[in-house]
Amino acid sequence: MATAEVCRRHGIDPATFYKWKSKSGGMDAPARRRLKTLEQENAGLKRLLAEAGLDKVVLKDHLGNG
Numbered sequence: 001m002a003t004a005e006v007c008r009r010h011g012i013d014p015a016t017f018y019k020w021k022s023k024s025g026g027m028d029a030p031a032r033r034r035l036k037t038l039e040q041e042n043a044g045l046k047r048l049l050a051e052a053g054l055d056k057v058v059l060k061d062h063l064g065n066g
Contacts, residue, residue: 003017
């Protein structure tokens with residue numbers, strides 16, 4: 001089946017299809033799920049690191065002025 005036909009059947013723009021395809025880079029479904037899980041975990045860890053950095057700044061400020 002042609003790509004245009006698949007896109008038409010699922011109601012997506014061919015440009016969107018190719019964007020998704022370039023993002024997944026030929027990965028199979030389990031690999032994509034694993035990548036998504038790792039990206040979510042990474043985002044959470046980045047938030048924790050940012051919060052820890054802010055806590056450190058607040059504590060230094062408090063101890064320096066107190």
